[in-house]
Amino acid sequence: xxxxxxxxxxxxxxxxxxxxxxxxxxxxxxxxxxxxxxxxxxxxxxxxxxxxxxxxxxxxxxxxxxxxxxxxxxxxxxxxxxxxxxxxxxxxxxxxxxxxxxxxxxxx
Amino acid sequence: xxxxxxxxxxxxxxxxxxxxxxxxxxxxxxxxxxxxxxxxxxxxxxxxxxxxxxxxxxxxxxxxxxxxxxxxxxxxxxxxxxxxxxxxxxxxxxxxxxxxxxxxxxxxxxxxxxxxxxxxx
Numbered sequence: 001x002x003x004x005x006x007x008x009x010x011x012x013x014x015x016x017x018x019x020x021x022x023x024x025x026x027x028x029x030x031x032x033x034x035x036x037x038x039x040x041x042x043x044x045x046x047x048x049x050x051x052x053x054x055x056x057x058x059x060x061x062x063x064x065x066x067x068x069x070x071x072x073x074x075x076x077x078x079x080x081x082x083x084x085x086x087x088x089x090x091x092x093x094x095x096x097x098x099x100x101x102x103x104x105x106x107x108x
Numbered sequence: 109x110x111x112x113x114x115x116x117x118x119x120x121x122x123x124x125x126x127x128x129x130x131x132x133x134x135x136x137x138x139x140x141x142x143x144x145x146x147x148x149x150x151x152x153x154x155x156x157x158x159x160x161x162x163x164x165x166x167x168x169x170x171x172x173x174x175x176x177x178x179x180x181x182x183x184x185x186x187x188x189x190x191x192x193x194x195x196x197x198x199x200x201x202x203x204x205x206x207x208x209x210x211x212x213x214x215x216x217x218x219x220x221x222x223x224x225x226x227x228x229x
Contacts, residue, residue: 031214033213033214035216088216095169
């Protein structure tokens with residue numbers, strides 16, 4: 001079955017940049033979407049269609065794609081950004097949905 | 109206001125059944141794909157299955173882990189999507205979320221608050 005592989009968790013100081021990667025063979029053909037999940041809350045869509053910020057999402061969140069790797073970048077991390085982050089896409093035939101394993105961003 | 113509200117979670121014994129409901133409001137329900145996503149305690153998000161929109165004949169897909177045990181259905185008159193869970197296993201214990209997607213892989217832009225299913229004897 002198709003899998004998305006996310007980079008490990010990252011720890012950053014406020015104001016620094018955090019990057020999380022997501023790798024999958026179908027990513028050149030299928031969009032990557034990104035979600036933030038804080039403790040005890042439902043996920044929140046941050047980025048869709050590889051690079052588009054969802055409505056109301058701050059500009060410090062951005063998405064990019066290069067070949068089989070999608071990247072979520074948080075520029076100028078704030079304390080409130082401490083959360084788990086998940087990438088999501090579909091298989092090459094756009095039939096089955098898949099989530100990456102998640103990566104935690106710790107704000108020191 | 110665009111909103112999804114899940115209900116129907118609870119405690120069930122292994123081998124039992126449960127039906128979850130997700131009521132939608134504030135948008136054209138039939139235009140959207142509806143997904144079920146679950147999260148086991150302390151674990152990541154796992155896609156369970158989806159119902160495509162009216163334009164795609166409301167067809168369904170399921171993750172391999174639930175194929176043959178879970179069934180997704182919709183009632184357009186009630187703006188609701190359902191997850192019928194049969195032959196439940198301990199490993200089905202999770203918070204279950206419903207989420208809407210405008211199109212197949214355009215992202216899940218609205219999520220419910222989740223409902224908890226516990227499978228235990």
